[in-house]
Amino acid sequence: MxxxxxxxxxxxxxxxxxxxxxxxxxxxxxDKATKGNTYTESVFDQSKVTNVDITVDDEDLTSILENPTEKEIINADVTIDGETVKNVGFRTKGNLSLNSVVQMEDSDRYSWKIDFDYYQEDQDLHGLKKLALNNNYSDPTYMREYLSYTLMEKMGIATPGHSYMYVTINGKEWGLYLGVEAIEETFLDTHFSDGTGDLYYPDGTGSDLKWISDDIDDYTGMNLKTNDNSDQSALIKLLNVINNGGDLDEVMDVDEMLRYFAANTALVNLDHYQGDKKHNYYLYEENGIFSILPWDYNMSFGGYSVGGGGKGPVVGQETANEGEDKAVAQKDPASVNEDSSPAKAKLPEGAPNKNGGGDMSANFMNEDNINFSITEPVSGTTLEDRPLLNALLTNDEYREKYNEYLNDIAVDYFSEENMKAMTKEISTLITPFVEKDPTKFYSMDEYTEATSGEKTLVNFATQRADSILAQLSGDLVVEADTQSSMGSAAPNMEKENGAAMQPPNMGNGEGGAPIQPPNMGDGENGIAMQPPGMNRDLDSRGGINSSYSKETxxxxxxxxxxxxxxxxxxxxxxxxxxxx
CATH class of the missing domain: 1.10.287 (Helix Hairpins)
Known part of the structure; x- marks a missing residue:
């Protein structure tokens, strides 16, 4: 005993x-990113172009290619760099880009979505549940979305995994895509201390976040993606505070919001909350505190022009639940996602194809985009009609912090040295795959011109940086373009004495006094890329994570x-x- x-x-x-x-x-x-989920390194390896081989039944493939806007989900086997996952969901995705490709007589280059857990709930790839394959529509550089997500990461924003992927379907080359992690439960678990809060994809009634009532049913376009049984009282509180007054710190991660909007404004990304369509963003609430999450940046760098996107085709403003993908919802309501669109929606007759005169990327370096207002950073609407942004920027303390982040982006990320280094590295990696891409929207000459000619993302960034610094100093005053009709008006530029002012010198000081950026310290290649106070070891609200998680x-x-x-x-x- x-x-x-x-x-x-x-x-x-x-x-x-x-x-x-x-x-x-x-x-x-x-760390949530390493607790059984290694996809951020294994699937999204940015040092290479990942091979994605998709195998589907020939009849199923024919069906979705003949009816792409129905977003029919079919069974597929997917092999990513030699590792196969069988029995996954596979469908088309997108809205404007999807319908634009539908109008092309010579292209089936749709964006795709892979649901690893569609048929088997516990199935994933190194923890990844859903993967988007974006077709780089309207982007001859293949770089807009990649560079935008990179900036968001540098600003300390929770950002989906992303890397270049070369896609084949049934052995046929489909071309070079950007693989992007879907924002859903796995993403939340990876990036937040708890990851079980309410996730929203606003698109439709209420997505401008204007106050309607205290009845959540009136906000039909808020689209709750997690926690179906949530009473959504935290969202009502957020809407009440930003519209009717209150302490913003009690309902949101203010600093994260400021970093996000500074980055989005610098990128002139207007197919977004700051534009006339008021969509392409996520809201995530955890313990009563909201964060904003980035999504869909193929129209950044001025790709969706100032003035409501007037330089490109307009499908029409969605209302209420028009954006719900009914074809997908009938099979699985939970699979309705951010890229939904009305089945069989078509662009207007005569809408431009990949090289048409209405190419949304063609005039990205026009004066309106370069000098997009940082004071009233909206297009096709007013600042008052975007109450989340308005509540932040009408607070003097928050406005000052927002300006500091814009200054950081202008002198660091958008510096000529940094942009050249990044685009050169990306170009070296992807050019061989662009050359062999049989479905690309642009010719190799157009790709070369877009990446090394006179109108490149490097030139856009450096000129945009000069404009941001001039606006911050008061040397350049730009009024927001609130037009929502086709076309866009030039910004109103004047000095304090009312005299007309020319846009700031966009070169290296030739022909005018150069704008000298402040010394930002020593970061990578001599550039301090991390904004003050940013630390990846901090929790989602910018403070040290001292709370106990659910697992603890x-x-x-x-x-x-x-x-x-x-x-x-x-x-x-x-x-x-x-x-x-």
């Missing part, structure tokens, strides 16, 4: 272990029960020993 001293020693050891675990566990929280609470509870059980056993053992 066990001796009492052994039992006492065992219980004492359990107590020591329990205390140690409770004391040290918060300091040894396993469960583990601690189990240890506590075990401890109580051991004490009870020891007490019972000692009583039995005395009776003997």
């Amino acid at each position: 066990l001796k009492t001293r052994y039992v006492v020693a065992s219980v004492s050891l359990l107590i020591v272990i329990f205390v140690a675990v409770m004391f040290f566990l918060p300091n040894f929280q396993i 609470i469960i583990l601690s509870s189990a240890l506590l029960l075990l401890l109580f059980g051991a004490i009870a056993f020891a007490h019972s053992f000692r009583r039995r020993g005395r009776k003997g």
